[in-house]
Amino acid sequence: MTARESARCLGISLEELEDWQCCGAVFPLATDAIINLASPFRTLASAHQAGADLVTLCSGCLNVLRRTNKLVAADAEIRKKLEDFVEMKYAGERKVFHLLEVLRDETGFDQLQKKVVHPLDDVTVAPYYGCLLLRPAEDMAFDHPDKPVIMGEFLRALGAKPVSYPFQTECCGSYLSVSSVDSTRQAASAVLKSAQAAGAQWLVTSCPTCLYNLELAAESLDEPPRLVYFTQLLAHALGVDAYLEENGALAKNVMPEVN
Amino acid sequence: MRRIGVFVCSCGLNIAGRVDVQKVTDAAAGIPGVVHSENYKYMCSEPGQNLIADAIRQKRLDGLVVAACSPAMHELTFRSAAKLAGLNPYMVQMANIREHCSWVHRDEEQATAKATDIVRAAVEKVRRDQPLEPTRIPLTKKALVIGGGIAGMQSALDIADAGYDVVLVEKDATIGGRMAQLSETFPTLDCASCILTPKMAEVARHPRIQLAMCSRVTQVAGYVGNFTVQITQAPTYVDWEKCIGCMDCQERCPSRLPSEFDRGLGKRKAIGVDFPQAVPNRPVIKADHCLYLQKGRCGICEKICPVEAVDFQQQEKVWEEEVGAIIVATGFDVLGAEAFAEYGYGQYPDVIDSLAYERLNSSSGPTEGVIRRPSDGEIPKEVVFIQCAGSRDPDKGKAYCSKICCMYTAKHATLYRHKVPDGQAYIFYMDIRAGGKGYEEFVQRAVEQDGALYLRGRVSRVYEEDGKIVVKGVDTLAGENIEIAADLVVLASAVTPRTGARELAQVLKVPADQDGFYNEAHPKLRPVETVTAGVYLAGAVAGPRDIPEAVANASGAAAKVAVLFSNDELENEPLIAAVDESKCSGCLWCVPVCPFDAIEEKELIERVGSKEVTRPVATVNAGLCQGCGACSVACRDGAMNLKGFTNEQILAEVEALCLMTGSPE
Amino acid sequence: MSLKNMENQLIAEVKELLESGKVRGFVGFGRGYGMAESVPVFITDALDAEKLVLDPFCGMTIAKYVLERTPQAVGQTRRPLGILAKGCDGLALARLMRDRRLQPDDVYVVGFNCRGMVDAKKVRARLGLKVSGARLEGDQVHFETAEGPVTLSKDECLLDKCLACENPLPEDCQVLLGDDQDTGPVGHRDYAGVANLEALSPDERYRFWTRQFERCLRCFACRNVCSACNCITCSLEDREVEWLGKDTQLSEQFMFHFTRAYHVAGRCVGCGECERVCPVEIPLMLLNEKLMRDIRDLFGVCDPHVPRETEPLGEFNPEDPEGWREEDERA
Amino acid sequence: MKLSRDKLKSSFLQKVAEMSGEDIASCYQCGKCSAGCPLEAAMGILPHRALRLLQLGCEEEALNFDAVWLCASCHTCESRCPRGCDLSRVMEALRMIRLRGGQSPVHPQEVDEEILQRAPQQAIVSCYRKNIS
Structure with missing residues (x-):
């Protein structure tokens, strides 16, 4: 909701894919686990049928879809199997973007800056990339795998002050929060502490699982940074959240107050 | 009709283990024109060579086939033997029944049949061989040495001491090279300057060595014994003839810039020398930072120079030298560790590379030999050394081992303990490669006496936290991850060829490997030669080398040059291309395919x-x-032939093989 | 401008050239034996200029005729020879110059923008009629026949080489007839034949070429007519080195045709003369095109038939990797 | 530990190599993967050991290497590896072999209700995909 309205505000037209389904959440790493590719394949093929590229708001979806897309384009054997199974034709013709990439490459961060009505006046925000946006670097080709800059630039465009901290690309523990809560808490705490030490007031992420894990870890910290989804920041800065409120959008979408 | 002798070698069991040598010998005897055929256990041995000589004399042989190993191995041996017995050496043909046959086959019967076929083909070739005589060309007894580091200096001195003139081309304003940047040297810990600077002085005053400073080799034409080399000298803006080296200019110059020589840790002036012991002791102006050259202001150096040596109008100078041999000694660079973001190089000032650490150690360095960390000048108490930073890393860095890092890192840790007795050195390593004389002992001393803690594993993350550099690595021996809050991190960055080495390789027409190191003519038997006759290699240009190796190399290359210059004329290998002008259509497609630019156009009057x-x-x-034969392949009308490997000969060989008479049914 | 108008311009031009002595002679086309056939003529007298024709039957590539009459060849002073050139003649002349068998001032090129030439064989097969004349118009060709006018589309009756022609206008002409409007390609080389050939299994391909080469009479017409086959002494007729046996075994036939194809590989200008002159109709252009397409794909040369200063098969590059790279193997 | 040719050429090793698509022999045990692993503390045994066990042909030990359940497929190891070997794929192969053999460390009915309520779908789906056959 925040993203759609923000995009509208920026003149990007986002269409929700009809009859969408989950991308499968994780990219299968075993060479013979082709069946797990069926679901992202179907999503990609549907987008192709609709004649559009795909935009995701989630690092996880981006990771799965982009890697599947690359694999399908490169491996004719796997493509054939998937086409037969899903009964749709698709050979990697479409592109998969993260909304951040669209903002950077289509809108341009300088243009975005001009549209900001509520600049996040000098709040220090820690960009948190985690794993899925950046790795494997060869497949994702998203940003520098160890020294990424895109979120920092995004934050700067919104008027915030991005802080640099060493753990911005560390893993938060991912899905282990379901099976092994403690290990996740440990990993996510390390991230939060690192951001905290760098003086971050807020921490921004683009993955729901990261957000959840960080929230869990934050519970046991003193004055942890506030955790926000990047689209929330975007909507707030563009002044879209007021509109959302009027239309009875979820309270969760609304920005927390600056301390 | 040729009288051909066939000599089949058993090569111990190398050949005889798979090929029935007697059968091959018998079959050879039946080939028309073969008047003598025998075998022996080691044909290359003295008794073996005597067999050949005797047969040449007794049976009046005028063509030889030696069925043995690869011509690269022993062709020269048998040619010499034939020559001694009075036969033209180019009437000898090797039939390679070892590498091409016995070593690669399992079935004895088939291997024997194949060996027979190879011999038959060789006989057909020899039948069409013509005696060849080498041509003679004059040579210039003057050498060019490219690079004024320890290897280049050693080569230049050796050649000059042998009585020949040398032009030493150095791109910087001082000779000394990498070694001048070092503090002490392993495994003896003698100070680099103490052993280097006297040599630098010797080079500078040697009457037979002419220095070309701030210069590069930009073109090379000609061939062994007769090269014409173009040298381009960058302007120094100081007339070195007039300059007396008082360095008042350096003293008074207001413009400072980070010193490249000190790896950016110290500053230098826009006019001046890299270090006080520079040779020649003459200043240069760094044009990019000179206020006068950039903005037209200042000019203090010009005003105060007592001998009016400063010359802002100086231009690039280009000249040519005639030389007979070239030694390349361009040395090495280190990999820009920026590629490894996880090590924080370039991000944190206290993560430095090993050359910078050498400068910290050097008494003429930016800290006058006191180990201080760059960020705040404090003396670091916990120092982490990371070996293989880019080496042995085919994924992001270099696949090869840089060879010298194990040793200099041990040296660094030792020196550190000597200077900071209460400090601790940690070394992340993969394998310790300490194969030289006294090397292993040196490493053990670092461990036992100087308390260096070796951790077997790599480092995955380096980041700053609370003013410390946190190093996260692993000790695979303990099976534990290691975290060290360090004050200073030193990366043993991979050794790479000098920037520009590839371009120079093209100018010299010397092949380089994928990493840019120059290829030796033979990695074992001709380690200081290249495939281009008259061009030799010394030091790290051919791969990572330590000082003793580079010096040994340099003397080896110098010896090769001295041997070359001991001739008054050069004998030219007669196995070269020749044009049948009556057939040549003059399309000159051979010209662009020649790797040695050896083919030209000429006007034929008919x-x-x-x-x-x-x-x-x-x-x-x-x-x-060089007789590579590329032209004869490109020549459609068959006008171009390689002597000793003419189209006719090769076709005859192919035809002989097609008969396959030796093959079992 | 119509061919007829260009013909008039040509005659006037050649008359002037010969009268003024600017050229030693002129190679063009004259009336053939049948009506629908134009054959090469060589004229030296200005009065003979009237005999020149320029009609849709001038399909032969005649550039190689110049070769036997170069100053070098005839030992004469350097005065150029005039020649009428279509696009394919232009490429052929460039080939001869690149191979240094011809100097630029050996020839005086009278060029024209060729919109394709009629294949007499195709017309005969299609119409079965005596054709007395033809006129090109757009995508069509109008024929005059004994039984009245007939119109065919260009696709049906042009020479194969014209249907693949992307260079209809010769470069470097001294004179250009007509106006050079509509200089776009006449056709497009799609290598369809090569694709069909490659679809065959190796055995099928072997059988295919065996059927073709068996027929070869070793008449050497393909070689003689080819502008890329321009050596002074052909290696296949070398008396010292017997590259090619004299007998007509199949292996020798293969040897001959492979050698020919490889000797023109990277140098064939695609004029199709070899195939046209073959008395037993061996599809030689198929072989040439296969090599052309491979050179295009392997070396990234988009127009492998156009002579250029550095050719992919004629260059030593120190940057060339030693041995095969992994990528190459995969590709 | 006893080593033998049979052990070093077992079909199990072949299977792991095929499923992971990685060259087990390329690993020279530098441990950079372990040094950077964010979950190494929870694993107890350093993850590079998995590759070593495979190099030694230790099928049983490799299949008892429980750290595989704690690999989050974050690819930090892959991004650091100097040999271009993707340990997370090897972990996945070992995991898949065990899952297909009927082992599962996670049982949906035992997952804490509160987690199921709070955690995003993505986390739950991922966890089930990685841990339930």
């Missing part, structure tokens, strides 16, 4: 009817041609 007409044909420069 009579057509009653008139004289001219037409273009190709002609081969015997000095440049």
Whole structure:
């Protein structure tokens, strides 16, 4: 909701894919686990049928879809199997973007800056990339795998002050929060502490699982940074959240107050 | 009719283990024209060579086939033997029944059949061989040495001491190279300057060595014994003839810039020398930072120079030298560790590379030899050394081992303990490679006496936290991850060829490997030669080398040059390309395919009817041609032939093989 | 401008050239034996200029005729020879110059923008009629026949080489007839034949070429007519080195045709003369095109038939990797 | 530990190599993967050991290497590896072999209700995909 309205505000037209389904959440790493590719394949093929590229708001979806897309384009054997199974034709013709990439490459961060009505006046925000946006670097080709800059630039465009901290690309523990809560808490705490030490007031992420894990870890910290989804920041800065409120959008979408 | 002798070698069991040598010998005896055929256990041995000589004399042989190993191995041996017995050496043909046959086959019967076929083909070739005589060309007894580091200096001194003139081209304003940047040297810990600077002085005052400073080799034409080399000298803006080296200019210059020589840890002036012991002790102006050259202001140096040596109008100078041999000693660079973001190089000032650490250690360095960390000048108490930073890393860095890092890191840790007795050095390593004389002992001393803690594993993350550099690595021996809050991190960055080495390789027509290191003519038997005759290698240009190796190399290359110069004329290998002008259509497609630029166009005057007409044909420069045969392949009309490997000979060989008479049914 | 108008311009031009002595002679086309056939003529007298024709039957590539009459060849002073050139003649002349068998001032090129030439064989097969004339118009060709006018589309009756022609206008002409409007390609080389050939299994391909080469009479017409086959002494007729046996075994036939194809590989200008002159109709252009397409794909040369200063098969590059790279193997 | 040719050429090793698509022999045990692993503390045994066990042909030990359940497929190891070997794929192969053999460390009915309520779908789906056959 925040993203759609923000995009509208920026003149990007986002269409929700009809009859969408989950991308499968994780990219299968075993060479013979082709069946797990069926679901992202179907999503990609549907987008192709609709004649559009795909935009995701989630690092996880981006990771799965982009890697599947690359694999399908490169491996004719796997493509054939998937086409037969899903009964749709698709050979990697479409592109998969993260909304951040669209903002950077289509809108341009300088243009975005001009549209900001509520600049996040000098709040220090820690960009948190985690794993899925950046790795494997060869497949994702998203940003520098160890020294990424895109979120920092995004934050700067919104008027915030991005802080640099060493753990911005560390893993938060991912899905282990379901099976092994403690290990996740440990990993996510390390991230939060690192951001905290760098003086971050807020921490921004683009993955729901990261957000959840960080929230869990934050519970046991003193004055942890506030955790926000990047689209929330975007909507707030563009002044879209007021509109959302009027239309009875979820309270969760609304920005927390600056301390 | 040729009288051909066939000599089959058993090569111990190398050949005889798979090939029935007697059968091959018998079969050879049946080939028309073969008047003698025998085998022996080691044909290359003295008794073996005597067999050949005796047979040449007794049976009046005028063509030989030696069925043995690869010509690269022993062709020269048997040619010499034939020559001693009075036969033209080019009437000898090797039939390679070892590498091409016995070593690669399992079935004895088939291997024997194949060996027989190979011999048959060789006989057909020898039948068409012509005696060849080498041509003679004069040579210039003057050498060019490219690079004024320890290797280049050693080569220059050795050649000059042998009585020949040397031009030493150095791109910087001082000789000394990398070694001048070092503090102490392993495994003896003697100070680099103490052993280097006297040599630098010796080079500078040697009457037979001419220095070309701030210069590069920009073009090379000609061939062994007769190279014409173009040298381009960058302007120094100081007339070194007039300059007396008082360095008042350096003293008074207001413009400072980070010193490249000190790896950016210290500053230098826009006019001056890299270090006080520079040779020649003459200043240069760094144009990019000179206020006068950039903005037209200042000019203090010009005003105060007592001998009016400063010359802002100085231009680039280009000249040519005639030399007979070239030694390349361009040395090494280190990999820009920026590629490894996880090590924080370039991000944190206290993560430095090993050359910078050498400068910290050096008494003439930015800290006068006191180990201080760059960020705040504090003396670091916990120092982490990371070996293989880019080496042995085919994924992001270099696949090869840089060879010198194990040793200099041990040295660094030792020196550190000597200077900071209460400090601790940690070394992340993969394998310790300490194969030189006294090397292993040196490493053990670092461990036992100087308390260096070796951790077997790599580092995955380096980041700053609370003013410390946190190093996260692993000790695979303990099976534990290691975290060290360090004050200073030193990366043993991979050794790479000098920037520009590839371009120079093209100028010299010397092949380089995928990493840019120059290829030796033979990695074992001709380690200081290249495939381009007259061009030799010294030091790290051919791969990572330590000082003793580089010096040994340099003397080896110098010896090769001295041997070359001991001749008054050069004998030219006669196995070169030749043009049949009557067939040549003059298309000159051979010209661009020649890797040695050995083919030129010439105007042929011919009579057509009653008139004289001219037409273009190709002609081969015997000095440049290396006999690779590329031209004869490109030549459609068959006008280009490689002597000793003519089209006719090769076709005869193919035809002999097609008969396959030796093959079992 | 119509061919007829260009013909008039040509005659006037050649008359002037010969009268003024600017050229030693002129190679063009004259009336053939049948009506629908134009054959090469060589004229030296200005009065003969009237005999020149320029009609849709001038399909032969005649550039190689110049070769036997170069100053070098005839021992004469350097005065150029005039020649009428279509696009394919232009490429052929460039080939001869690149191979240094011809100097630029050996020839005086009278060029024209060729919109394709009629294949007499195709017309005969299609119409079965005596054709007395033809006129090109757009995508069509109008024929005059004994039984009245007939119109065919260009696709049906042009020479194969014209249907693949992307260079209809010769470069470097001294004179250009007509106006050079509509200089776009006449056709497009799609290598369809090569694709069909490659679809066959190796055995099928072997059988295919065996059927073709068996017929070869070793008449050498393909070689003689080819502008890329321009050596003074052909290696296949070398008396010292017997590259090619004299007998007509199949292996020798293969040897001959492979050698020919490889000797023109990277140098064939695609004029199709070899195939046209073959008395037993061996599809030689198929072989040439296969090599052309491979050179295009392997070396990234988009127009492998156009002579250029550095050719992919004629260059030593120190940057060339030693041995095969992994990528190459995969590709 | 006893080593033998049979052990070093077992079909199990072949299977792991095929499923992971990685060259087990390329690993020279530098441990950079372990040094950077964010979950190494929870694993107890350093993850590079998995590759070593495979190099030694230790099928049983490799299949008892429980750290595989704690690999989050974050690819930090892959991004650091100097040999271009993707340890997370090897972990996945070992995991898949065990899952297909009927082992599962996670049982949906035992997952804490509160987690199921709070955690995003993505986390739950991922976890089930990685841990339930």
